[in-house]
Amino acid sequence: MAEKHLVHSFTEAAGRVGAAVVPCTTLQDAVAYVARTAVGHTLIPQTALAAEFQLRSLLGGAGVDVCSVSFREAGQLPGAGVTFCNFAMADTGTVVLDSTSEDVRLATTIPEVHFVILDPAKILTDNLAAAAPMNTLYAGSEPRFVAYITGPSRTADIERVLTIGCHGPRELHILLVPDVSDDLMEI
């Protein structure tokens, strides 16, 4: 099955760059995983999918410390961020997020840990296959900020020793949840 093959490649590639890929059966499983793993203030941007699935209340209900103030007021190093994503690329283990909303940018850049919910139906073969949806995102002339994220933040600037967690999140957890959305324009 093509999709199974893509999930397998994606999981391997993301694993190789230090992301944790967690297969979940339902969104509830993913919520429980985040509740078990997240520490501290958690930024959950209110994107279309987050609103549709009431992600904030689900996580709040599971005991996550959901940030209720402006994310800029959440401290310089908040504990976690939880987002959905537009799509992913199997060959490099990359998740792609339309981050035009500042809250998505903040939730994915400043926290110590980033959780991404990915519907396996959104996994594309490779970055060449991503050209079409990228062009759709960049149609028109509205300002746009799209982030490819491949594993946690890293550096090798001191003695070429790979060190995780330089300026971005130290950990990236990708939660595979089926039947969330197969619309590549939706986050």
Place this chain on the structure above:
Amino acid sequence: MAATADFKKSVEDALGKPKLSEALHLFGDAYLIARENAFRGLDFDQLRTELAAIKDDVRERRKELLAQFIANAEAAGSKVFVAKDTREANEYVVHLAKQKNAGLIAKSKSMVSEEAHLNKALEAAGIRAAETDLGEWIVQLAGQRPSHLVMPAIHMFKEEVAELFSKEIGEPLEADIRTLVDAARKQLRKDYFDADIGLTGANFLVADTGGIGLVTNEGNARLCATLPKVHVVFAGIHKLVRSMEDAIKITRLLPRNATGQLLTSYVTWIRGAVPTPGNDKEQHIVLIDGGREALYESPVCRDALRCIQCGACANVCPVYQTVGGHVFGSIYISAIGIILTAFYEGLDRAKEITRACIGCRSCTAVCPANIDLEEIILHLRQQVTKEYGMGLVKNITFKAVMRNRALFHNMVKAASKLQKPVTQQKEGQPATRVIRHLPMHFMDKDLTQWRDLPAVAPRSFRDLFAGIDQKVDNPRYRVGFFVGCGADFVYPEAGISLVKVLNHLGVEVVFPNSQNCCGIPALYAGDTETGVELAKQNVKAFYEADVDYVLCVCPTCTMGVKRDFVERLVDDPVWSQRAISLSEKTMDAVAFLENVLKASDLLKATSAARITYHDSCHLKRGNDVWKEPRALLRATGYQLEEMKNSDRCCGFGGTYSFLSHPQISRQIAGDKVESIKVTGVKTVAMDCPGCMIMVGGSMGKADPTVRCAHTMELLAEAIVEKPQGQTPGEKQF
């Protein structure tokens, strides 16, 4: 020309710090493995041909594409400023900062801001620039400049970093990398929040979207673009691509070739002033020419602007690995740095590093944009020679002596007699005569302290050839032999062996006596006039000989005959035609044996000796020949044991190792000696008289029991004389 005293001193200082060179060697080795893994399943040559085509089309349509980019960016709310030079670019940013009352600018990596000395300009205006890329921050705190395009602080060690960070942060930090990265994370986080302006570079300016692309690992560019209210993009105009698809294609090459990553942690695409809660975000894009338009207009050098700044040309460069980027570079380092320095900072600033390139072509082999870096550098060296001269020794040698074949050859003969008092029989190899010490002790450090010099042979190949009785009935081919100076006067045995092997396989050898030096030494020194004259002499000699093929036992000569003669004589229709026809039938002897004669099917395995093989730069990367000698040596029974980095330069580089940079050569040769020693093998095969001078000479001092031989010698030794009356081609050899 020898280096100036200042440059020589900087080389000596670098050589006095072996720790840096060791680190760069380890990095270079690890890089090759990571890169190979990253490209598995992909066709690098196809990808780089495609990238070159994209960038060439951008060059041709740059005015139209730049206008398209600007229109699209402005439509999304960006303010775009085109700066004709870095001074204008700096002024724009300083003016903007003053307008915004900005005291702090958080910067992510932008090489063009290094080129512009932007931080200095900001500082002068009372504005603090905080570098947030870890490597850039280290370099900034140390008051230095980056020594590598991708890893700015690759020359520093954790102890030095700990000292810098402790001082900056005001608490003692352990020299532990994890601790240091965490400290930087905490310290710099404040700067993103406090900064009034965030400044980033751009890896791409995407014309059809009006957006930029940023390829990063640490996540600092995203923070710089997000947290401050104003985002400034500071980029060179050559970052232009036509479309999102172009940019995506480049992301397939850039990280793989830079660090061996399939993709960096972050690739960020930003168009326009993205909204903030107050909706008062601004984006300013400063596009900088700064010499790029002039480079686009240079037909010989313009390919350099295809560069995507992966830094690979440094990673594989033996000179970079020996002296580091602060010596071998300016703002931009290594091979691409030589070219960009010449155009962005002026030829004067580039003249030393132009001569510091050893010409091994390893940069050209790994360049993802298919830039023939070595050829462009060669051209620049010719410019340098025109402007600044090439020094007395080279001047007399090339202009007065080598152009006159009779004088040149008589001088060599005289030298073979004059050297007698200093030559000795090589230990363990009584047949080989070498110079172990020169009486001129003041030159000894550069010339014989660390290597034996080969003695000029008592009789040159051209003298010996006259005495060979070639018994070839009904020859399959008549081939011309372009002997080259090294095989003619120093290693005639390579040529004699070639004749033996060819005769054995039913091929007759023709030796036109009026042939002369291929001219590459003169050309590499920047003397084109001598190059043209020598090309004519040789084309004439072989045109008149009327042979089926022309063979060389020196791959540098092969490149000279195949590539350079054609280029040198291009302006003259008659000579040009002759040069092309000579080029088409010229090849390395091993390539002829294997690819034309299929000799590895014909030769018998008679030897069982263990050997190792050194790939000459010009054989592998100049002529794409490396499988052939291995096939031939294995066919004759030799047990081939590969050495580490067999295709890394031996340090010869012609006059480089004698006049330009003997001390750098010494280090590079030392690496080769180590690789050979590790194999424990006593015979090293190679296909280049230049390498034989270098490897043979250095091994001679390190372990005289190791023999360096031309592949032709080993093949000739393995051949059992052909019984009379047999026809070639019947597997009876």
